[in-house]
Amino acid sequence: MPEVTFKEKPVTLVGDDISVGDKAPDFTVLATDLSEITLSDSKGKIRLISVVPSIDTGVCDQQTRRFNEEAAKLENVEILTISVDLPFAQKRWCAAAGIDNVQTLSDHRDLDFGKKYGVAIEELRLLARAIFVVDSSDTVVYVEYVPEVSQHPNYEEAINAVKNAK
Template identity: 60%
Template sequence: MKVTFQGAPLTLEGTQVKVGDTAPNFTAVGNDLNPVSLNDTKGKRVFLSVPSIDTPVCDMEVRKFNTEASKLSNVEVYTISMDLPFAQARWCGAAGIENVKTVSDYKDREFGKNYGVYINELGLLSRAVFVVDENNKVVYVEYLQEITEEPNYEAVLNALK
């Protein structure tokens, strides 16, 4: 799949996920440097794939989902980026993020490749949203064509109902 960054074409590596698929497993790194896998997560989950948590669009997206997550019951929201766990923890602390968990794909790039969001040219993750139900079935997918744009928040929230 091709995506753009400020209009410049980029190539995504890995396998794209579709609604109805079983969510692919992955191992990433939590803020405490311990592994986090799909199997460590439960219930309804939102996985936000972002290029870098410390950029304007990513900042807006995570803050929006932090606010929305506080209104949802039995839903966990995860933001996954290539940012180091230390940077993610620092940013969350400074931004007051309490309802979104951050994990880093910097080490093995498994999330990026298993979900088809690894940007080969930049070594970053593309912007995408995946909603996974209690049975590990993917119920919503949004790959943004232009990675500087925000996702469809309303559609994501509707998929959680």
Template identity: 60%
Template sequence: MASVTFNQEEITLIGKEIRVGDPAPDFTVLSNHLDEVTLDNYKGKVKLITTVPSIDTGVCEEETIRFNKEADTIPNVQILTISMDLPFAQSRWCAANDIKKLDTLSDHRDASFGENYGMLVEELRLLARAIFVVDANNTITYVEYVNEITNHPNYEKALEAAKNA
């Protein structure tokens, strides 16, 4: 498993580490309207999936706003931001920040995404920060586990991977 820290303290990630070439594991998360969402909701699309500890914190906020702005530069790619935040909080945050070009999804109920993608932080029941690009055939084509959860991901590499998927 990737070595990940939170504020320079080692943390434990639950689940199997995902690698390039793996089939994308399915998951069940909730939309901001409390609808169940699975990988099949995005069938045939390239997906750029970001995981953040909480959308309402500095780095997570900047990351989500950045990917929302970049959405126009990667047509035919669906951007998903998944956190353990409640759908109500995500909806309110998206409205306050004019987020309309990506889907914010909540893993709070079952931690399905977190466990299936190896992102669930055991000590905090939050998701670690990572980016996954999944092609239209649901194969993982890019993975970045951010070593220190409070750091930003590599935006340029993720966007390039999504363009090339």
């Protein structure tokens, strides 16, 4: 597992770590209307999965807004922002922030995504900040586990991975 800290203190990530070349594990999360969403729902598209601890915090807010802006420039790409925030809070935040190009999804119910992608923080029941790019054939083509949860991911590398994915 990658070493990750939260406010400079080491945390334990639960689940399997994902590497470039892996088949992307399917998962079930909840949309803002409480419907179940899976990775296979967007089969045939390139997926950028932006993982944030909580949409209501500064870095998570900026990360989601950045990918919302980038989404408008990309074709055949789904951007999924996943956190453990309740779906109701995600819906309220998106409405207030004018976010309409990314899909916010909740892993609150059972941490299915967090465990399958190795980003569930055992001590906090939050998700570690990470980026995964999955190509149209469900192969992972980019992975970034951000070493310090309070820091930004590498936006440029993630967007380049999306542009280079097939």
